[in-house]
Amino acid sequence: MMQLPITPLTQENFAPFGDLIDWRQAEHFLINAGTTQRFHCLAEVNTGAEDGRAIISIFRKPQADSLPLRVTLLERHPQGSQAFIPLNAQPFFILVAPATEGSKPDLHQLKLFLSDGQQGVNYAAGVWHHPLIALQDGDCFLVVDRQGDLANCDEYTLEAHLELWIPALSASTDTLCVHDSNA
Template sequence: MNTLTLEPLTRAAFEPFGDVIELDGAQHFPINGGTTERFHDLARVDVGPDTGGRPLINVFRGQPRAQPVEISMMERHPFGSQAFLPLGVLSYLVVVAPAGEFDASKLRAFFTRGWQGVNYARGVWHHPLIVLDVAADFIVVDRGGKEANCEETYLSASLRLVEGDLVYSSAA
């Protein structure tokens, strides 16, 4: 049985897929007469080529997944990035694969620390929001426009979260 081990979410590990949004190590400086600290340029918002797209700010309320977590599909956004910023301190899982033709052998899984957000780069395959314990709200920044900006693919074998690892299991 093939396994995909959860990794801690770090900027270096996630760099091929987008940005980790966190304050640790971020460029920052005081503004507004020293009354505010600005943490600058934490993610690259991409609304794609000039096709009339615009940035959207949304709130997504993720519901906890039944345990063990079954992963049978992935999605991507071909016209823009998509950022998730938790509105509370909670851990959630992130499963990704590189942009381009989907390749299940290149899947990676990350366990977030409660304050980290992620920004999926345009075209990066990712699993929809995986909240574990309680319902949780996220600010989501993505692209709005006339074009359909979500493509889905289904795995030939589902992934199952088992005691800290994602394990391939038959789809039966």
């Protein structure tokens, strides 16, 4: 059994995978006759190829993911970035692996982050990640990503003998257990 700690979600720790979107740590300036704080350019949208354009969507999870969560799938978007910004200020998990040249993620480089609900992320193009892991029923996220003619979602299904589990949260739980059933 291998354990993967929950890495603190900071810009420095998340930089290999993209941008941390956290308005609380950003510089701002006043607009609209001094009535509004603008936290400008928290992340850049990468639409990649010439046919791409940035789109804004809402993703809603009617039911929270049950913990512990068995991880069976990772995905990546090779043509552009994908940002997730929580709308309900609820914590959520982020499971990522660096971009790779081939068609498989490097599972030895997986990182697990926990957003405090005020932090969003912008996955860099090609970064492997688990689909949205919401911890509260009805949680909503503003999503900014790429739409275009080129295929922009690769999926990798974990082999049957490899099981990754995200534990239930408790005061003493801060790891992701990785179990290889062939061991």
